[in-house]
Amino acid sequence: MEEVKGKLIALGGGYDDGLIKLIHSKICSLTSRIEVIATAATEAEESGQAYKEAFEELGCHNVRFMRIDEEHEADIPDNLKRIKQADVIFFTGGDQVRLASFLNGSELLRILRKRYREEEIIVAGTSAGAAIMSDRMIYDGYGHYSLIKGEMKTTTGCSFIKKVFIDTHFAERGRFGRLAHAVAHDPDYIGIGLSEETGIIIKKGNQVEVFGPGVVTIIDASEVAFSNLREVEENEPIAVENLKMHLLVNGYRYCLKEHLFQPVAATATLIHVDNSAVPAKG
Template structure:
């Protein structure tokens, strides 16, 4: 995706005050339109509560045009009102929950197609926390726990929203022991790069390529481009995997990773965008 004009802002879960403040500082204007989508929350009443809570959090910072968009079993995505609202949005924010629900209700819709077009062509922010972060790429991990995730068949992936390609984004990374499943995913698909987000820590992805960290924690980058051996496609179901020469980088605020170049580098002080 060359010449992408939009930005992705993804948080690994946990306390999201830093993400909300970052979005506010990035849009720089109380008149900016923010759309909150809580479809990932399984229960309807919980989704309403979650959507309204985020709406109020943005409003407490002075944002005046924040709306909660319901998309679920009883509220379809492709209404004329939703299309109009997404057409005006400066920020789209996906809450946490179940990323499979987000994919189920939004994939194949005109609404998601509009989000894609605007992300490619305009300076719009697509943001999310937890499940709302995991769904951003063309593929997402939705299963795999602890050491079991290093057994063939235990780590599972599905199609995501595709704002960015050839990336796996995993949330609650350190806190829920998800190194194994992200390593398994990129070893199985070595043209993908894994981005593991700790809680209260996230990334800003610009131009579909440059990954910068915000927050106080660590972002883990897993790169399988130089793997010399992997048995992930040959080993029998329920057997552990073996991988040689899988690379890992630990990224913190003040550093960035360029996905296309596989490059880890410090950010010049005058160019830093992502503050803790």
């Protein structure tokens, strides 16, 4: 995995005031240029304006809502100019397939990926906005049915990072099965399951650190000894031997390249976010 200068911040959904406070207090200054992209949301304009106001309430005065949808193309000159100047890009929740379909193939996304690799910018998102961050994303698979061959489905993400599946609302919606199935099918990928109100910061394209009150689940298939996925018929259950799992909380991290679980260095500043009494925004 290449070392990058930017940071990815992904939240598992639910109450997201903690993510907004994290961006405001730990990541950027009050003068940072923040672009909110709400394409995934059912009511995109309403959602985008709500997040814009949430940042402004914390004192961020340079926040704009970038509308990208059927009537507003991604690659208009004003959008490209703004994406070149932004310090933080924030993707809201909603439908990750919709979001990725409007961004993939665009000049805007090409510029944003290049800036993420080469500059110290922040790409943040919650729920769908977190799921699109890798080159592949899970978009279907429910409960125990997701452990049936053919029931778990993936598609192309936005490729800020590669060889990772990021799944959201993980514990709350019973998504262990589909993440386990995904990495068993593609064992060179690491699965990252984000509980609601809990998220990760990915530094240097490799170091996954946790923020928030909950648990992040890591599923690693790199040492799988046997899987019947290639031989079993559609609609049959899958079998996998030696699938590894780790549970991360605030103060611990996982290094993707090294497949290494470790505490954050004692000299580092641990991230703590108060998620109490906050409204859900998507």
